Amino acid sequence: MSKQARGIWLAAGGAALWGASGAAAQYLFEQTPVTTAWLVAVRLLVAGGILTAVSWHRNPLHLRELARYRWAWWHLLGYSVLGTLFSQLAYFLAVKASNAATATVLQYLQPVLIIIWVALASRKWPRRIDNFSVLLALLGTFLLITDGHPGSLTLTPLALFWGLLCAVAAALCTLLPVRLLKHFDTLAVSGLAMLVGGILMLPELFLTPWPHLTWFAWLMVAYVVIFGTLLAYTMVLASLNYISPTATGILGAFEPLLATVMAVGLLGTRLTPAMVVGSLLILATTFLQALPVDLNPFGRLRAKHHH
Structure with a gap:
């Protein structure tokens, strides 16, 4: 298998595992007494603990280096609470x-929010491709x-509220x-962010x-934690060794695709034709924003979310 093919399989497979974890969570919420807070706590503690341990095993200096700087811990705490925990x-x-x-x-409305943020922060009007997105x-x-x-409305106000907050969190x-x-x-930062978020959910x-x-x-819980978080994140991260971040971002579309197919x-x-078209239009913005850097307003700001 060529390096490019390996990268494609890793990126698409990781995104697919992420998408399937959403369907597994839906099953748990509909068919069992599992609560969102409990599932988030278990997911972050187990996945964060394992990722942090792997990072330490690979190179302890990565964690020690991060621990040396006070500003890094404040940034990590903010990322853990407002990023990782909030998004979960x-x-x-x-x-x-x-x-x-x-x-x-x-x-997947997150690219739109980042376009708006970049425009406000830089005080520059978005370009045509951004406006079209x-x-x-x-x-x-x-x-x-x-x-x-x-x-x-096809969604309840509560569902719409949390759905839009998903985009904000992403x-x-x-x-x-x-x-x-x-x-x-990257592994040290992500593992610690998950672990800190999980510790905050210990109560x-x-x-x-x-x-x-x-x-x-219990198998569904294990899938969400191991396959839908730990393995999915590791596969997507590993894909960057073989293909570009742009290609990895585009292949991330397998996440909503598989979540939809399984749901x-x-x-x-039930999804109506209009809802399917709407979903495709939203996903199209991701493809537009994954164009080469010279057409991309994010530059280095893009980083894969993990839920």
Whole structure:
């Protein structure tokens, strides 16, 4: 297998595992007493602990170097709370309030939010391709949440609220760790961010009775933590050794694709033609923003979110 083919399989496979974790979470929320806070706590603690241990095993200097600087710990805490923990909670709450397909697609509004942020921060009007991306995203969101009928909503206000917060959280996951990732190892930063977020959720595990689950439900929990978080993130990160970040970003479209296929095919989620078109328009903004750097307003700001 060539290096390029290996990178493509890793990126697409990792994104697909992420997407399937959304469908697994939807099953848990619909069929079991698992709560969003409990699932987030378990996911972040286990995945964050393992990633941090792997980082330490590979090169202890990466973690020691990060621990030397006080500014790094403040940045890491902000990224852990406002990025990693916030994105996990917002995504799973959106899945619970709607479904995996809708939550994952709405999360992909993040490029639009970053376009707006970059324009405000630089005090420059967005370029044509950016304006076109925003229009596509707005039209797609309109179709997704109204089914093309003004005055009616296919989502509850709560589902729409958490879905839009998914996009905000994904944008923060892209913007907040920029300085950290310039100075420190990606695996160390991501592992510690998850671990710190999980530690902050420890009261949920201590104060809330653990749910009584069937063996299949426990398998779904294990999938979300191991395959949908730990393995998915590792595969996407490894793909960058073989293909460009642009290609990895484009192949990330497998995440909402698989989440939609599994939600519709296995969980009975209903999507109308207008909602499907709206979802495709939103995803199209990701492809536009994954164009070569000379056409890309983000430059080095793009970083893969992980939920």
